Amino acid sequence: MRVKKPTSKRMTTRLREGIKKKAAAQARKDKKSAKKDVTWKSRRSKDPGIPASFPYKDKIIEEIEMRKQEREDQKRRMKEERKAALRMNDNINDEDADMIIDDENADDDGSNDMAALLESAENAARDFNGEVTVDREGDDGMGEYEVIEHQIENDDDDDDDDESENNSEIEKSRKQFDKIFKNVVDTADVVLYVLDARDPENTRSRKIEETILQSQGKRLILLLNKVDLVPDEVVKQWLDFLGSSFPTIPIKGSNGSNGGKSFNKKLTQNATGNQLLLALKAYAQKSNLHRAITVGVIGYPNVGKSSIINSLTLQHSGKGSNNKNSGPCPIGNQAGITKTLREIKIDNKLKIIDSPGIVFPENYDSKSHKKLNKKEYEAKLAILSAIPDKQIEDPINAVKYLLNKLSKDNSMADSFKEFYSLPAIGSKDLNDFTKKVLIFIARKQGRLGKGGIPNLHAAASIVLKDWRDGKFQGWSLPKSSKSEDQNNSKIPNGASGKRAPEKVEQTTIVKEWAKEFDLDSLFTDVFGN
Structure with a gap:
């Protein structure tokens, strides 16, 4: 069989130039038809928006609508204030006042911008002074809390050394130990020491406990958080062991599903959060102080301090666990979410301080x-x-x-x-x-x-x-x-x-503090023993 000689793919110049002319003609035709298209197309890519499959889409849309409504309410309130000022100072009737305000808005559409600018300036001033008011929320009178952030100042002499030598989170936490911990202990009447139920001993510092005991008038409560991750028998053993040193309360700070096996299903977020809130309010009533009781929350990073505070505020406002993703404190399942001291005023009798997690040295x-x-x-x-x-x-x-x-x-x-x-x-x-x-x-x-x-x-x-x-x-x-x-x-x-205090003194302290917080009745109602 004779093998054919392969044909060449080369073409004549006339054919090649003809193809180029047809391609150029087609491009001109497409460009001309695009100009006749009435549909306007932007050069910028279109924002896809929030995907329908995103689990928190409804919440984000609700927050956007709330912000929009707040801006409209603020604009309406400023208009009424401006109208009242015109009536009082210039003796102008309502119709003339409306015309003047409309003209001002037409000339300067920045009434909200000016308010935002003033608010930004006030926030900058608070930042400079080391104090920032974050938010104030209420739910139809059911509960109201005020949040204030306190910036953590760094020593100027140590900044260069910190950046060049010790940039790790451990070293930063050690340097903040005295600043954060002493600030919280000095301010707080009650210190909530949050421990991880999976390993309470390694998230516990005896030095911290001794320092609080040496401070006159301070009360220390151990919170055993994340009880849903360990069996019931283990929680009971730790409650008996830790309860011999300080009053200890089991708590579930968050209702988030971990995808694994869950234990202690009777200890829900609502039950344990309500238990802790009742204990703090019982102490606030018995203390007879003419001011709010300050509660400081300390512990290792990622032990659930902010989640516990959010649980307390939700219990106080009556929202319950349906709003597990809301609250005054940002939360996340990783270390380092809380970066500033955060002061939350629950009511006239209770104020809570959330602190960044500290790796105790x-x-x-x-x-x-x-x-x-x-x-x-x-x-x-x-x-x-x-x-x-x-x-x-x-x-x-x-x-x-x-x-x-x-x-x-x-x-x-x-x-x-x-x-x-x-x-x-x-x-x-x-x-x-x-x-x-x-x-x-x-x-x-x-x-x-x-x-x-x-x-x-x-x-x-x-x-x-x-x-x-x-x-x-x-x-x-x-x-x-x-x-x-x-x-x-x-x-x-x-x-x-x-060394730790003597066992007899420690037992006396536990009994006296348990009576102050009414822990016996709380354990009977919640834990069943």
């Missing part, structure tokens, strides 16, 4: 009481979700720290394996096991680099995020009082400072 293990190195300390804070994801330098080491914790209980280990559908993995040691687990998760989640190599760093970040969100179970159990007393003598001098 105690870098030792709560069980072994051994000082941790920098790598171990960062892993500990990462497991406590006390530092943002971007600040974690070695997430793989943090996951190893987490797996070591989960391996001490079969139910926690099974929860982790079930969530990630882990097969049986053989390993030589913890490092090898951690590496194989992250390889499996990276492949399953599609976190692969060039050549299909698993990205262990990205897989570790996923595990830490799922742990922070409560997707799988994990908790710690309290130590016995006997082992605690033995270990107290082993604590380094720089770790906790002075």
